[in-house]
Amino acid sequence: MKKTIKKIGNVIKQPILVTTILMLICGFIYPMFMTGVASVFFPHQAGGSLIEVNGTIAGSELLGQDFKEDYYMKCRPSAIDYNTYTEQEKESGEYNGVASGSSNLAPTNPDLVARVEEDMKAFLEKNPSVKKEDIPTDLLTASGSGLDPHISPESAMVQLDGLVEESGLTFSELEKIVENNTVNKRFGIFGEATVNVLGVNLEIAKLMGNI
């Protein structure tokens, strides 16, 4: 009996030791090392690319937000409302913690068509000058993460007429703001042209004197 235990002990001693040391190196030293180096060389990015307005954190450059006011530009639909919530929503449990993802509606799912039709109706009501077929694809489809900070430049331009009316800013002012927040294809090859919605709205808020 003792002999077999000793034999088993010998067999598993090596794998246990190897596992332990690799766990320490890969699971602890490596991520801690990365945290340290990242905070020295890229402190802004390592912290989540946060944006401060008057000393409080107002969001992140990389995350979209759910904007309700008519004088702000809108992001794409999100299954999780961009983790944005009001105090009542938190108390009532309507917001139940930080998440990411989409509602995963298949192309043939009737709920998808229903959601797009409903959003389209609401959008056309608020933007009567826009024709149905001029609404870009991305503006009424939900992103994969539910946190997409961008819309396409076309989706930004299509919202401008409505924003002129609600914000009191001129069309050219708004056009300039969109341009400031547009990033084109890199080298004309990689990626897509994007407009950062939070960036646009921060500039609108500044011009309107909201912040």
Added chain:
Amino acid sequence: MFQIIVTLIIYMALVIPMGIYLYHVATYKKTFADSILNGIDNFIYKVGGVDPKQAMNWKKYLAAVLITNGIMVLLGYIVLRIQSIDFLNPNGIENMEVDLSFNTIISFMTNTNLQHYAGESSLSFLSQMIVITFMMFVSAASGYAVCIAFVRGLVGKTKDNMGNFYSDLIRIITRILLPLSIIVGLMLVWQGVPQNLSATITATTIEGTYQDIASGPVAALESIKHIGTNGGGFFGANSATPFENPTIWSNLIELFSMMLLPGACVIMFGKMASETKNKIKKKESDLCEKRFNFFGKEGKTIFIAMSVLFLIGLAICFFAEMAGNPLLAEAGLSQSMGSMEGKEVRLGVSQSALFTTSTTSFTTGSVNNMHDTLTPFGGFVAMLHMMLNLVFGGKGVGLMNMIIYVLLTVFICGLMIGRTPEYLGKKVEGKEMKLVALCIIIHPLLILGFSALALVSTAGLEGISNGGFHGLSQVLYEFSSSAANNGSGFEGLTDNSVFWNITTGLTMFFARYAAIAMQLAIAGSLMKKQRVNESTGTLKTSSMTFTISLILVIYIFAALTFLPVLCLGPVAEHLVLWN
């Protein structure tokens, strides 16, 4: 379209030097970093009591893989069950339940990374680091170690020495995975991936509402997630989340990271195979040729076959996604940008289609768009590549699966033209062919068997979230992903239930270890055989004809096993959609 081509050209330029480096590591040849890394290796050997020179035959090698992985599973499981302790847990995450912990730990040990939880709400930072990140290293390294041992067996320098598992495991981590992860991780932080240990931040928006922003040690996990073709995200939405994949550059970095090592593995194999061949007959012409041939002859056959399969899949996926969704077009929404539901604007259809095809071919399983919302034929390609499980494939396993099909093709072609089936100078006989047949059968058996079980049980049917033909696709995708050790999902499926946790857990376990055991047995058996000299009766496995036969055999076998069920799922959905 154009950006996809440029991306693939850059990939070719990266994969060749990586393949040559991998070959040097696998064969204990000198590399530039030896002076530093030898010291680190020797220290780990000393602490772990490892003698790198101790030879193992295939049975000992397999036993070492199983025991080590078993211990890792046990330790990881314990951490998941006690993660609520107040150490590296700023968000106060609770312990994970029993069946979900079982599924998660099997999932990460087998390099599947199927996730039935959402990282931001179910894992403490301690678990993310010491379980998930650790598992990503060792499961990938175990896979590559087995692959290297398998190739050593095939090219057979000795009769039964497959190398030393512990030494392979450690060297792959210190020489390949760890240095690459540090470089790639820092590049990702530079692009905007967070790397910190702070709790979820609540921001006050300019409208006076609140936004919760979850972060953590993301970049450290994100780099090894792709380099090790693991694929499990820090956040629920994986690489679609801006914090995991903030820009087009981070997207390209992640793509290259996951494509690099599986491709390099093929080059390593080609070089190891041609090395033995050249030793046997040192013809000058052969050596001359070698100088211009990065892949080695045998490697080239496989690399071309894999590339052809990949490009066909990519083209189908891209054009299917570009065509958009006709139901939305009917509702009046322009589809000029392609099918954008479930995709990110910064990545668009091109990079999404490329990522989807790559992640299922290289069996990574990370996603930068939601696969459930793919058009039927986009989803078809993703599913097919996991069913094939050999279009490059992840962590060395793809190469082994491909060689199983090479053996099959050698056998079939040999029978057709009346030549002795030989591969790399070894006769392929009844014993090997039986194992090859078993190896090929286990994959469809797991996928179709469990899918059938899910479809006849209420517990299985309860998971389906999309009706009609797509519901079948959801079930099929989940088991294909588990059996291919991929880990992506049609995420609409409500999969965190006892039924789904246990069935997929078992699928992942058997798909990984049964295949590895049989493949090592095949290599072990070929290893013992006498080398036969090439004669006029030998079927050349380095010719273009053979490559084409190989591709056809793969497609025919896939069609025979999976076509009926694919017709009922994605193909039927396509017909309904475009009616």
